[in-house]
Amino acid sequence: MSQYRDTAAGSIGVETVGASVKVAGWVARRRDHGGVAFVDVRDASGLVQVVADPDEIDTVADLRMEFCVSVTGEVRPRPDGTTNPDLPTGMIEIGAQSIEILSPAEALPFMLDDRVEVDERVRLEYRYLDLRRSTMAANLAARSKATAAIRRTLEDLGFLEVETPTLVASTPEGARDMLVPSRLREGHFYALPQSPQLFKQLLMISGVERYFQIARCYRDEDLRSDRQLEFTQLDLEGSFWGQDEVLDAIEQTLVAATEAVRGVRLIEPFPRFTWQEVMDRYGTDKPDIRFGMEVVDLVELFAESDFGVFKGALESGGVIRGINTGRREFPRSRADELTEVAKANGAKGLVWMVVNDDRTLRSPVAKFLNEEEITGIIDRLEGQPGDVLLLVADRWKTAVTVLGTLRAMLGRPDDHDQLAFLWVTDFPMFEEEDDGSITFSHHPFTTPQDVDVMATDPEKALSKAYDAVLNGVELGSGSVRIHDPALQRRVFEILGIDAETAERMFGWFLRALRYGPPPHAGFAFGIDRLVMILQNVESIREVIPFPKTQSGMDPLTGSPTIVEDTQLAELGLTLRPETRTRLEEP
RNA sequence: GGGGGCGUGGUGAAGCCUGGAGUUCACGCCGGCCUGUCAAGCCGGAGGUCGCGGGUUCAAAUCCCGUCGUCCCCGCCA
Structure with missing residues (x-):
């Protein structure tokens, strides 16, 4: 009950007939017949038709699309032959007694219906309007339902939701780090986390036992239709766990999220394949088994x-x-x-x-x-x-x-109605690079299946790492972690990282491993990608409210921007002369 | 770093290959008419440096080169 409304527009049905209601929302359409005018008022719950007599309500002639309005009137049944079965509220209408313009809207940069596909750059520049469209509102809702279901599931399983820092130390491995200069320690930099990996392992050592986090992660790499600079993962870790416990917990979250978004109950357990098997049968480590x-x-x-x-x-x-x-x-x-x-x-x-x-x-x-x-x-x-x-x-x-x-x-089928989740297990420990050297295929905290094979025949060694795959898209990955500092040192050795280097990069973590770490295992999957497939959209940007373009820009806010020299000076930074020159060019 | 597609009134498209007056269609916008529409309808009107720069040509939205933006992809993404 508010000053502006007492009823949700989309909730009004025949049972409300006769009642006086007040709704507030946006003018989705106006159909002005001169002697009578119809105004579709849309709020977050849906849409209702308001009928107004221009002789009684003079504001109706001023209304334009996407004006924000508050309407008082009586709910009445639509006359015979004028009901609209395509609309949940199509049996009734509101006979307006007054229409108050809460705020006007300028002529729109594009139409908010789904009839035409508008250039995405313009959509992003006016994202607040784009998000008023029903498909985008549904994408936001789906995402919220998915994360709520995931939280509910993990709460029930006794998990603790813990936040980890987003200003962390840069490490040379993996993707390029997003860097944040430190003012208090000039010349030093934070990195934004690529994942909470080591922090969640520290939490295991801290005795948390069951941790999860819906964590924002950052990777400064080139963007794709399924990749953004920042993205969201469900991150999870359990102590005294092996692979089976992890897969079971993750499966439950995926089942819950799918049911919440799609209303479909998935069959469990998901099929499991070894890496060798999927490579042999499908030629990829993320097979689409819908065909x-x-x-x-x-x-x-x-x-x-x-x-x-x-x-x-x-x-x-x-x-x-x-x-x-x-x-x-x-x-x-x-x-x-x-x-x-x-x-x-x-x-x-x-x-x-x-x-x-x-x-x-x-x-x-x-x-x-x-x-x-x-x-x-x-x-x-x-x-x-x-x-x-x-x-x-x-x-x-x-x-x-x-x-x-x-x-x-x-x-590959072009519709996503079918959902083919699967697990891929027994990944190789290392991958061969183009130059013949080896690098870890997961990350260096992953337990090898056989230490001796790893030492003598690294290219054949398997790890306790596993991936979740949906319709040919890699949703996420996890592993049983190393909890023995001696083994951890050995893995570094095989990778050609000497003790001194390991100490410099991960010394703080290796020290933690000396204080009774429990055996632990975990997983992380991309929530954006999951919701993207559940919502049957082609791009991750459709399920992110304010995404970046392929060149990493936000057309709405203009980020990234240049900053004042004084800001740089506080950080002890100057731009390179050639960079400065390039910025000054027209 | 590389390959490809796209860029034309506010929006979406056609026109480009085969150069010849900013031409067309739909939506939107402005004005008028209209009492049952739901993409309302009818009549009238405004609105464009054809992304930008250069070249070829008597003549460029159209051909060529460059550049910017955007999308898709390769590389990259432990």
């Missing part, structure tokens, strides 16, 4: 092949794999395009084949293959007439990755 088109091993077929490309690949220890992309048009241009994709992903080439009606193959390489091989390919890939088969002969990693990329390109 098949799995990668098939064809090595045995070609063990004796005379075809140079296949022979060469096998002799150098490679593999031959293929996918059946199904029946589709396959002009030469398409073949060239896919070959380019294969090459861009490191393959030397791509072998394509179209199954003919007589179970022969139309393919540039068909003449190099004998009948047995052709039949074998069609059988193994379950080829039907018209199916396009794609084969890659290369190093294992290259072959499966290329086919995985093509599979995603050609097979």
Whole structure:
């Protein structure tokens, strides 16, 4: 009950007929017939039609779209034949007794309905108007429902919500840090956290046992449709836990969030795959399993092949794999395009084949293959007439990755109605860089599955790390952490980080590990990405109220901005001359 | 750092390939008419440095080069 209204616009139904109500909101539409005028008033709850006689209410002629108004009137049934079944409030209307203009609005920079797709830069410049649109309001609501459900679930499971600092020490690993200069310690810098990783591990050592946080994280890397400079994670950690306990807790939060947003109860447990399995079957560590088109091993077929490309690949220890992309048009241009994709992903080439009606193959390489091989390919890939088969002969990693990329390109469904959550476990401990050196595939606090293998054969070593994947999108990752300082030192050693360097970078953390750390494990997933998929939108920016453009700018506030020299001076900073010159150019 | 798409009254599009008067359509805006609409309707009107700079040409929204903005992608994102 307020000075401006006593009833939510969207809540008014036939049971309210006869009552005098006061609603407040925005003019969504005005339909002025001269002798009678209809005004759709929208508030956060919905929309209701107000009917006004211009002779009685002179303000009605002044109303324009998105004026903020307060309306007093009587709820009455709509006359026969004028009800609107498309509207929740379509059976009734408010006969206006008075309309007060709380504030006028200028002519809008764009229409707030969903009929036209407005340039995103303009939407962001007037984001406060953009957010009035029902789709955007629904995205905000979905996000709120998701986080509320997550909080509720974790509270029930006995978790403690703890905040960790956002002004932290910079570490050289991982993504580029967002830096914040310190005034009190000139020449020193904070970093904004890429994740609360080490703090949550400290909380385990602190005896918290079950921690979670809906944490803002920052990574100063290039933006994408699913990446922003700042994003939100559900961060979680448990003591005396292993992988199963983590996956169970995370699964419960995902189930709760999905039910809250979609009203759908997911089937548990989510399917689990090892990293090796998803790489072999789907050619990626974040497979979209809403469709098949799995990668098939064809090595045995070609063990004796005379075809140079296949022979060469096998002799150098490679593999031959293929996918059946199904029946589709396959002009030469398409073949060239896919070959380019294969090459861009490191393959030397791509072998394509179209199954003919007589179970022969139309393919540039068909003449190099004998009948047995052709039949074998069609059988193994379950080829039907018209199916396009794609084969890659290369190093294992290259072959499966290329086919995985093509599979995603050609097979991915374009709607998100179906939700295919899954777990990927048993990630390799290390990845090979282009220069041949190794780097951790998760982070250096991840427990190896076998310490000896890690030491003798690091490229084969598996870790206790796991990912959550939804519809081909990596939602998040976690691991069982190292709680033994000796093991932690050994991992650093293998990575080529000597004791002195480790001490300098993480000494404070290694010291904490000397004071009885409990075994612990945890996880973090991106809430923006989750809500984006649940809401079936193509960009993470649709579920972030005030996002940045691809160049990291906010068209609304103009950030980032230049600052006064006096501000820089307080921080002990000066801009480099060439930077200053560039800023002074028109 | 690289590849690609887009940039035309306030908004969305067409025009660009094949150069010839700022032309067109829809929404919005302003004014008028109108008593049952719900994307109201009808009549009239205003509004544009075709992102910006340079070049080619008798002539550029259109062709070329550069640049800025934006989006998608590669690199990057432990």
